[in-house]
Amino acid sequence: MDKFSRRKNVIIGVLCAIILIFTTVIQSDMYKRTAWGTKHVITVGAFSDSYWEVQNGYSYYILNNAIQRFEEQYPNVKVRFESGIMKEDYSEWLAEKMLSGDTPDVFFVLPDDFNGLAELGALKDLSDFTAGDSTFDDGQFYDSAYAYGQLEGVQFALPYECAPKLMFVNKSILDREDIAMPEKDWTWNDFYEICSKVTKDTDGDGEIDQFGEVGYSWRDAFTSNGVELFNQDGTQCYLAGENTKKAVTFMDRLEECSGGVNVGSRDFDKGNVAFQPMSFSEYRAYKSYPLSVKKYSGFEWECIPMPSGPNGDNISSLDTLMVAMNRNTKNAKYAWEFMKILTYDKEIQSEIFKYSEGASVLKSVTDSDEAPQELGQHIDGSGILDQQILSDAIENAAVAPRFRNYDYAVAEIDRAINEIIEGQSNIGTELIIWNRSINRKLKNSGW
Template identity: 30%
Template sequence: MTKVKKNILFLSILLLISILTAIIKYNSWQAKHILTVGIYTGSPWDVPNNNQYRVFDYAIKEFKKKHPNVQIRYENGIQKSDYRNWLSEKMVQGKSPDLMIVPNNSFNLLASNGAFKDLSGLMSTNNVSTQSFYPVALKAGELKGKQYALPFQANPRFMVMNKDLLIKNKIFAPSFNWTPAELKRICRQLAITKYQGSKLGITSEYNCSDALMAYNYRLSKTKDNPIQLTTAAAIKGFNLIEYLRNIGQSKIANRDLFDQGKVAFTPISLAKYQTYTSYPYYVTNANNFTWNCLQMPHIKNAKATQVDISMFAISSKARNPKLAWQFLKTLCINKRVQEKAMEINKGCSVLPKVVLDKKVQQALSHNSQGSLTSTKLNAIMNNGYTEPKFRNFGEIYSVLDHSITKALDTNTLDDQIFYIQQQANTELKN
């Protein structure tokens, strides 16, 4: 082989090595600048909303102001009903997204199984104050003293009151912060009034869980049998729901009757309320009465507001945990992103400073006859209770609720309460 050919061969090999090295370095650089995220389309709250990606894309735009070279990838078109299975398959395949929205009712199970990264240290080193969030929102992502997810949006329940119905029946309306005793009083008065026929106090959407929380019912601290359905608070709650069913026929009163102006009260979530009071849904409703928004009735110091929380968590096997953390903060702590999410997704921001902002007050007043103010919404969020952190509590609660409702329907709750309690505790241990 001539010297010239040897030189050409050497240069060719050198060029090939250089190209391969460049490709490897580029792929390595690219891998460090790609963030995968798991989300689904539609609303977390099961209300009409085709704008979920709008909020997410807005957050990406905000994120890229500080991280212009990062690519954020997510799959389009995953339905909420399919998301849990999709995420499970990704985890089994070892292809979990770096950052993911937590599937409904799956936080306890996934966090217990080690699917999520502990964020406690990151929050401490990055000066992320727990005081920035509503307590009920932040605690939703906590398990055994460790923070495994940050809240993105909240959806609290509260009571809507038909003011006109009470006025026509000359019944004194309750204040925003009212009690179970007042609820019973009004329902009893409506049941005996003869003004324009029979009236109903409250819809069947006021459920047993609402009644229990009204008296600050909590699970027992006993490790072996945490579900105690015969405590003083539980008995008062069951008595309340039975009373409402008997005195006001709440068992047959549904949301349609409330829309027709025949029922005084109905619980409603913020997302449904904002859909209910916004155009075009509002103009399609035949209601012609004035409403007001109240907290869920409760005794003093009771946390009686159910608040559903949409959360994001970082995979414990994330390829880019640092980028995931930065984007997680953008989603959950960035004020502009939180404002946009509240505007589009119909839920509530998890940050008090956003809820109490003048922009939010103006938006609420525009859509709700001024009956829901940011001050009221802030109080409702501060009255929220946190779901217990048992591994499979979500599934147990569904069974428990079904069993209690069935017993109430057949007037056999007193006879079955111990059996229901025993079965629930047995399932909770398995």
């Protein structure tokens, strides 16, 4: 054999060895763990504790499951996140990441931060993704939860988990006073009549010690009476409308019902108040041992929809944790796919009922046969929350228009309502005055 033939055979042998090694690596999935096998890394911004401020022992549990599911589908992509960030520090941490140019590709968005982040241009417009993805159907979400991620009609975030506001009812007080539980379609009149009847001095010491309600706010009254405070683009406020006047008048009557006593949530915890609006997440947090024993052991309680005003319905507000994409991400395709697993995957969404205190934003999950099993049953005689009440509360929840300076405008309205109720002036006249002031600021960007 001449020198050329030997060299040719050596080259062929080396090539065969390389092919054999390459084939072995591919078949064994070893390439996924090599630098040249991992082509993409997406980063996620998340906090370690529960959004609902309840210690549940499942820090990052759902997130890790979502990451595992994603990496199985996309073996060439790794998902990484920085652990140990508490919710109370999360907004500041995220802001620092943005200032340093190290914004995560995907990150959770707190409701209080959404407007500001969207206005600053930190969030990517998801319209092209939602419209161009044949596997995505926004109709799978509750409309109210999905709308939570919109600013001026643009979708900047997807909902991850939510919690509507419900009315907690102290059944023990109603039983003692021989009052039937309100129906699901109860009204302001029903609410006021019960509050008036139960507010009394029960021990004869001359001081009122049992009350009708605590925590019912002007926002609850506005929502349940069909009040639309702003137009869609936030250039006009309608504080002087007839529905608003009725809501403020009703709030004024409720204030008088308490006899001037400053009632607090602690009074409800001790079993001295008939009604308190609370988030569904609080129902989840305190429905089972040991927290239910610790907080509500002295009385039976249930949750029902909020009362309706004369021009409204039995609806309430919705609190929603969202997921958004970095506007400048270089991994938009994979960021979108990971967002879908967090928010749109039924298995991941079903884990919210197991490992969090919120509710799934997918109708098919919250309405499923498995959801009631996860909601469980109360001790001390309290019953299971009606699944239809929960689903209806989410679906029908009011979603206010989101626009620039929204938070400032609402803060001004809050100040206005408090001053009107505390004062002795004509409610209708005061609403007109405040409405003019707020509209001037909206028109001239006075905030």
